[in-house]
Amino acid sequence: MKNKKKLTIGLFGLGCVGGGLYEVLNRSSLIDAEIKTICIRDQNKKRTLSEYILTTDRYAILDDDEINVVVELIDDANAAYEIVSEALKRGKHVVTANKKMVAEHLDELIKLARKNEVSFLYEASVCGSIPVIRNLEEYYNNDSLSSVTGICNGTTNYILSQTNRGLTFAEALSKAQELGFAESDPTMDIDGYDSKFKLVLLIKHAFGITVQPDDIANTGIRNIKPQDLNYAAEKGYRVKLFSHAQKIGKHVLGMVAPYFVPETHFAYTVENEFNAIVVEALFSDKQLFIGKGAGSYPTASAVLSDIAALLFDYQYEYKKEQSVIDTFFTNDFSLDIYLGSSEGEIGLNELSFELEYTRFVSDEYAYKTGRVLFSELKAMDFNKKKHLFFAILPDASVGLSENPRITGAQKNKELIPG
Amino acid sequence: MKNKKKLTIGLFGLGCVGGGLYEVLNRSSLIDAEIKTICIRDQNKKRTLSEYILTTDRYAILDDDEINVVVELIDDANAAYEIVSEALKRGKHVVTANKKMVAEHLDELIKLARKNEVSFLYEASVCGSIPVIRNLEEYYNNDSLSSVTGICNGTTNYILSQTNRGLTFAEALSKAQELGFAESDPTMDIDGYDSKFKLVLLIKHAFGITVQPDDIANTGIRNIKPQDLNYAAEKGYRVKLFSHAQKIGKHVLGMVAPYFVPETHFAYTVENEFNAIVVEALFSDKQLFIGKGAGSYPTASAVLSDIAALLFDYQYEYKKEQSVIDTFFTNDFSLDIYLGSSEGEIGLNELSFELEYTRFVSDEYAYKTGRVLFSELKAMDFNKKKHLFFAILPDASVGLSENPRITGAQKNKELIPG
Numbered sequence: 001m002k003n004k005k006k007l008t009i010g011l012f013g014l015g016c017v018g019g020g021l022y023e024v025l026n027r028s029s030l031i032d033a034e035i036k037t038i039c040i041r042d043q044n045k046k047r048t049l050s051e052y053i054l055t056t057d058r059y060a061i062l063d064d065d066e067i068n069v070v071v072e073l074i075d076d077a078n079a080a081y082e083i084v085s086e087a088l089k090r091g092k093h094v095v096t097a098n099k100k101m102v103a104e105h106l107d108e109l110i111k112l113a114r115k116n117e118v119s120f121l122y123e124a125s126v127c128g129s130i131p132v133i134r135n136l137e138e139y140y141n142n143d144s145l146s147s148v149t150g151i152c153n154g155t156t157n158y159i160l161s162q163t164n165r166g167l168t169f170a171e172a173l174s175k176a177q178e179l180g181f182a183e184s185d186p187t188m189d190i191d192g193y194d195s196k197f198k199l200v201l202l203i204k205h206a207f208g209i210t211v212q213p214d215d216i217a218n219t220g221i222r223n224i225k226p227q228d229l230n231y232a233a234e235k236g237y238r239v240k241l242f243s244h245a246q247k248i249g250k251h252v253l254g255m256v257a258p259y260f261v262p263e264t265h266f267a268y269t270v271e272n273e274f275n276a277i278v279v280e281a282l283f284s285d286k287q288l289f290i291g292k293g294a295g296s297y298p299t300a301s302a303v304l305s306d307i308a309a310l311l312f313d314y315q316y317e318y319k320k321e322q323s324v325i326d327t328f329f330t331n332d333f334s335l336d337i338y339l340g341s342s343e344g345e346i347g348l349n350e351l352s353f354e355l356e357y358t359r360f361v362s363d364e365y366a367y368k369t370g371r372v373l374f375s376e377l378k379a380m381d382f383n384k385k386k387h388l389f390f391a392i393l394p395d396a397s398v399g400l401s402e403n404p405r406i407t408g409a410q411k412n413k414e415l416i417p418g
Numbered sequence: 419m420k421n422k423k424k425l426t427i428g429l430f431g432l433g434c435v436g437g438g439l440y441e442v443l444n445r446s447s448l449i450d451a452e453i454k455t456i457c458i459r460d461q462n463k464k465r466t467l468s469e470y471i472l473t474t475d476r477y478a479i480l481d482d483d484e485i486n487v488v489v490e491l492i493d494d495a496n497a498a499y500e501i502v503s504e505a506l507k508r509g510k511h512v513v514t515a516n517k518k519m520v521a522e523h524l525d526e527l528i529k530l531a532r533k534n535e536v537s538f539l540y541e542a543s544v545c546g547s548i549p550v551i552r553n554l555e556e557y558y559n560n561d562s563l564s565s566v567t568g569i570c571n572g573t574t575n576y577i578l579s580q581t582n583r584g585l586t587f588a589e590a591l592s593k594a595q596e597l598g599f600a601e602s603d604p605t606m607d608i609d610g611y612d613s614k615f616k617l618v619l620l621i622k623h624a625f626g627i628t629v630q631p632d633d634i635a636n637t638g639i640r641n642i643k644p645q646d647l648n649y650a651a652e653k654g655y656r657v658k659l660f661s662h663a664q665k666i667g668k669h670v671l672g673m674v675a676p677y678f679v680p681e682t683h684f685a686y687t688v689e690n691e692f693n694a695i696v697v698e699a700l701f702s703d704k705q706l707f708i709g710k711g712a713g714s715y716p717t718a719s720a721v722l723s724d725i726a727a728l729l730f731d732y733q734y735e736y737k738k739e740q741s742v743i744d745t746f747f748t749n750d751f752s753l754d755i756y757l758g759s760s761e762g763e764i765g766l767n768e769l770s771f772e773l774e775y776t777r778f779v780s781d782e783y784a785y786k787t788g789r790v791l792f793s794e795l796k797a798m799d800f801n802k803k804k805h806l807f808f809a810i811l812p813d814a815s816v817g818l819s820e821n822p823r824i825t826g827a828q829k830n831k832e833l834i835p836g
């Protein structure tokens with residue numbers, strides 16, 4: 001039996017997730033942990049709880065030596081960074097759900113945690129209740145992983161479930177906003193930033209390397225048009241926004257992009273606000289995890305699992321770091337895409353194709369399919385190209401397979417230019 | 419960083435899983451573990467490897483003080499029990515994939531491991547490559563679990579995928595045998611014993627209690643008839659064999675039985691030899707895990723994960739045992755089933771119904787749906803009733819929901835007898 005200790009928590013944030021954690025912790029009898037102080041932003045907001053010290057002064061937590069755990073659940077990534085790094089420096093364990101903050105400061109925060117010999121856990125920041133970080137870290141540590149593919153953003157998956165059923169993007173977005181699945185400024189979600197921050201963390205735990213968010217292309221679903229949806233429907237595809245990374249030899253490639261998925265693909269039936277992750281490994285084959293990616297309780301329960309793990313001195317070990325001295329992230333590869341244009345062929349010609357498979361042009365709309373260099377696609381920033389929409393084409397998929405046909409991690413000079 | 423040590427392995431069995439482990443371990447660079455001696459049954463069988471000591475004498479491993487890990491991968495549950503208990507008594511860690519052996523001696527082996535302060539791990543014995551035991555043990559330890567439902571047997575799932583497509587049971591079984599998905603004596607699989615042994619382990623890690631295999635009803639798919647499949651198809655259901663357990667108040671109930679699942683159910687698309695597990699919890703909501711449940715590499719990779727965990731002194735803690743002093747397993751509940759009979763109403767009347775919902779009788783076949791007492795159903799041993807087939811009816815399922823309509827853990831006297 002390992003040594004157990006008492007956890008005294010300083011909680012930052014009492015919103016959707018923080019409020020959920022407060023309840024979940026109160027109703028969970030199996031954990032010896034107590035919230036001592038809660039730091040919020042707005043002193044005057046009405047709250048129902050009275051038994052805790054509420055403060056707006058972060059140092060009421062940071063400078064309290066009795067508090068050995070900081071749980072950071074605020075919605076401000078910059079303040080979160082300051083709080084988390086200060087907490088680690090003071091030798092407090094940190095549990096956070098803030099993917100943006102973690103993705104942007106990953107190596108620095110890992111270093112700080114190691115130096116101060118404390119744990120720094122962030123399971124809740126990727127796919128809410130799905131224990132994907134822990135599984136990548138613990139369970140797949142000795143099996144050569146080849147790819148990780150996830151629906152990591154419930155907002156866009158909800159919107160796409162609606163557009164797959166015939167709504168326009170604008171209609172689906174309003175509906176998502178009405179139901180509270182999308183924020184009033186949905187940019188982070190619909191342009192794929194949220195999915196990208198999560199991908200940075202997935203890549204770290206799957207492949208051992210740290211990628212800067214800027215190095216990963218993120219294209220969202222803002223510019224999807226009825227004609228694109230028609231094309232997909234005719235082929236029997238649904239559109240899904242994937243956070244995808246795969247390892248080819250010494251290279252890791254990764255992206256957030258819309259994918260066309262056929263009915264045989266496991267993601268096909270993952271609808272609405274659900275999240276899903278497929279982990280592909282040399283020996284264990286493919287594993288699929290599905291669950292709620294957000295929401296008060298599901299996210300709080302992931303936070304609680306991290307807190308529980310602290311009782312046993314759990315910390316991420318990033319074991320794969322050791323075996324990746326020569327491993328590099330690259331955007332230098334080709335892949336097969338569909339490109340739709342509401343400005344006819346002029347639009348299509350903005351992106352050069354190495355190979356062209358099909359082309360369709362009418363007065364209203366044009367599309368083509370073919371192979372492109374991913375680095376050129378990344379350079380174009382498709383979120384800003386209102387008249388264009390691209391999606392990655394499916395491979396002929398067998399069982400769980402979900403890989404796009406990617407030819408290699410380096411520019412392949414033998415390909416015939418399109 | 420935790421203390422690392424060298425693992426010296428004595429391996430029992432070099433068949434499908436043992437042979438897979440040998441390869442997987444050789445190709446995995448991240449683990450500091452070495453197989454020293456391999457014990458097999460048949461000295462004269464041709465083998466390709468030469469670099470290891472092959473023996474038929476189990477004491478060549480058990481009495482070797484240098485060997486600190488026994489990996490047990492033989493196909494004989496009685497011999498496996500002797501080997502594993504002897505190994506634990508000698509202070510060796512044990513990793514096994516033998517669900518029958520573990521389920522039949524669970525408490526005794528846990529006690530032995532605790533007494534001798536060694537680890538006793540068996541992830542590979544439940545759903546092969548899906549890390550379900552580890553997740554129940556580690557990740558869901560603080561969240562009140564309400565149910566676990568799995569497709570835990572690839573053989574029956576393969577057969578059902580075929581019968582769902584129109585083959586008869588006999589045709590589907592032959593096909594499975596030809597393809598190596600079913601053994602020549604398929605009783606363990608098709609009558610639900612294999613699924614039941616796995617359920618014993620799932621219940622232990624989900625709910626903290628040890629149930630004797632005999633206390634769990636297991637009905638398989640041997641007696642499914644074209645008329646039953648027609649009924650299911652007309653309603654839009656597929657038939658799946660579930661290992662299911664749920665907690666209602668202080669009671670745990672569990673069974674292996676055929677279920678009708680509607681299209682909205684996540685198990686609906688889990689086909690062929692795949693396994694799946696849904697874990698439902700108070701806060702984290704529902705989680706679905708899908709992966710390969712058997713096969714040389716997938717199973718070996720689960721064994722390897724257990725071996726890797728030994729490097730960090732990992733052991734199951736069975737934390738939920740502490741909170742279940744008053745929790746009992748029961749078969750005393752009612753639930754809604756479909757009952758089909760190839761001997762008309764006489765067959766139907768063999769089981770008394772508390773409530774009857776529908777009844778159909780023709781010269782050829784009869785069926786009825788309604789509510790029955792599960793204890794009476796268990797007493798009948800449906801595997802032996804050639805003329806009868808039952809399946810549990812789906813609840814109106816929302817999202818991931820997969821629970822049958824079970825009214826309570828105690829006999830409910832208010833129900834009107836059928």
Ligand SMILES: NC(=O)c1ccc[n+]([C@@H]2O[C@H](COP(=O)([O-])OP(=O)(O)OC[C@H]3O[C@@H](n4cnc5c(N)ncnc54)[C@H](OP(=O)(O)O)[C@@H]3O)[C@@H](O)[C@H]2O)c1
Pocket residue numbers: 012013014015016017018039040041042043045073074075076079097098099124125128293294295296299
């Ligand atoms: N919502 C989800 O489903 C979900 C899922 C996964 C991850 N996350 C992540 O969890 C975190 C919290 O999200 P949320 O949805 O719970 O946000 P939220 O509902 O908007 O709540 C934010 C909370 O943070 C507090 N706060 C903001 N700035 C602060 C500061 N500088 N110091 C102290 N407190 C501050 C706010 O205080 P006031 O109450 O005084 O305004 C509020 O209580 C974010 O990083 C988010 O990305 C959320």
Ligand SMILES: NC(=O)c1ccc[n+]([C@@H]2O[C@H](COP(=O)([O-])OP(=O)(O)OC[C@H]3O[C@@H](n4cnc5c(N)ncnc54)[C@H](OP(=O)(O)O)[C@@H]3O)[C@@H](O)[C@H]2O)c1
Pocket residue numbers: 430431432433434435436457458459460461463491492493494497515516517542543546711712713714717
């Ligand atoms: N196959 C799967 O996909 C799978 C999946 C999950 C769990 N499992 C479990 O893993 C275990 C092994 O299954 P398997 O499919 O690998 O079996 P298998 O292919 O039939 O191989 C059995 C091995 O055990 C050896 N053996 C049998 N009795 C022995 C004894 N008394 N002493 C020493 N060695 C003995 C055999 O020796 P010889 O080579 O000399 O005959 C053979 O090498 C079983 O418990 C099974 O339930 C299997």
